[in-house]
Amino acid sequence: MNENLFASFITPMMFGLPLVTLIVLFPSLLFPTSSRLVNNRLISLQQWMLQLVSKQMMSIHNTKGQTWALMLMSLILFIGSTNLLGLLPHSFTPTTQLSMNLGMAIPLWAGAVITGFRNKTKTSLAHFLPQGTPTPLIPMLVIIETISLFIQPVALAVRLTANITAGHLLIHLIGGATLALMSINTTTALITFIILILLTVLEFAVAMIQAYVFTLLVSLYLHDNT
Amino acid sequence: MDLDHASPLCGAGMESDCLLVRAHREAFALIEIMAGPEADAQFHFTGIKKYFNSYTLTGRMNCVLATYGSIALIVLYFKLRSKKTPAVKAT
Numbered sequence: 001m002n003e004n005l006f007a008s009f010i011t012p013m014m015f016g017l018p019l020v021t022l023i024v025l026f027p028s029l030l031f032p033t034s035s036r037l038v039n040n041r042l043i044s045l046q047q048w049m050l051q052l053v054s055k056q057m058m059s060i061h062n063t064k065g066q067t068w069a070l071m072l073m074s075l076i077l078f079i080g081s082t083n084l085l086g087l088l089p090h091s092f093t094p095t096t097q098l099s100m101n102l103g104m105a106i107p108l109w110a111g112a113v114i115t116g117f118r119n120k121t122k123t124s125l126a127h128f129l130p131q132g133t134p135t136p137l138i139p140m141l142v143i144i145e146t147i148s149l150f151i152q153p154v155a156l157a158v159r160l161t162a163n164i165t166a167g168h169l170l171i172h173l174i175g176g177a178t179l180a181l182m183s184i185n186t187t188t189a190l191i192t193f194i195i196l197i198l199l200t201v202l203e204f205a206v207a208m209i210q211a212y213v214f215t216l217l218v219s220l221y222l223h224d225n226t
Numbered sequence: 227m228d229l230d231h232a233s234p235l236c237g238a239g240m241e242s243d244c245l246l247v248r249a250h251r252e253a254f255a256l257i258e259i260m261a262g263p264e265a266d267a268q269f270h271f272t273g274i275k276k277y278f279n280s281y282t283l284t285g286r287m288n289c290v291l292a293t294y295g296s297i298a299l300i301v302l303y304f305k306l307r308s309k310k311t312p313a314v315k316a317t
Contacts, residue, residue, distance in 0.1 A: 126286035133280040142293040 027081035065226040076215040083207030101157035109153040116225025167203040
């Protein structure tokens with residue numbers, strides 16, 4: 001039981017070859033490129049959704065920030081589709097791996113921060129000290145703000161990893177409990193099954209919300225630096 | 227403070243947006259109002275406070291650089307001190 005609980009988080013291999021590259025690339029197959037002016041229903045729906053999200057997210061940025069539109073939209077699509085595909089039974093979710101999420105968070109955060117330091121050096125440095133800080137507190141607050149800056153990519157990655165991993169673990173546990181209770185007490189098993197259904201609905205929402213939160217925070221860091 | 231009119235999206239036909247996006251926009255509007263070099267003109271400091279204060283952009287930047295410089299100097303001092311002191315004293 002214990003070994004099975006974490007088995008879904010081990011990177012899958014087939015005949016000694018890692019499948020993780022194929023799994024990471026798979027969601028791109030679900031977003032076909034359009035070659036017509038009037039597309040089919042799937043592509044039209046995806047384009048409408050993408051337009052809605054990009055309008056909401058990129059309208060706040062200036063011209064410099066809007067150059068990141070492709071990056072941010074790709075990010076939200078990738079994380080959202082990966083999280084949702086991970087809810088399929090017996091599938092592997094790449095976003096449960098901290099290495100993967102750090103690999104997304106650190107370059108994006110660093111890119112935003114370096115852009116800010118290059119283009120607005122004074123403002124970027126001044127951000128380390130909140131306006132109106134009393135003089136005796138200045139050194140301490142500068143150190144605290146520096147630490148909070150460097151914590152940002154770690155928090156981004158750990159938030160996504162923890163949310164997706166915790167959700168999958170809960171589904172696993174409650175599913176196992178439902179099966180075990182079926183032979184003991186059918187009523188309790190039914191209640192546990194209803195909880196499992198509700199949890200699965202919650203996990204669908206969490207999958208999409210976490211993708212939105214990750215992208216929104218990267219967008220916020222970019223806005224602070226452009 | 228009227229955040230709706232402070233927001234850069236006023237008049238762009240976005241009034242029907244959901245609550246989450248409105249909150250998102252208002253947070254950005256607040257950030258834009260609080261910071262900015264045009265706000266520095268209202269402060270008139272003299273002496274050392276002109277260069278080191280927590281209100282103007284230049285003052286804040288100088289305070290940050292002074293803090294980092296002090297930390298670097300302290301680290302350098304302890305590194306050089308540990309090099310001067312021998313590890314084992316001859317008896």
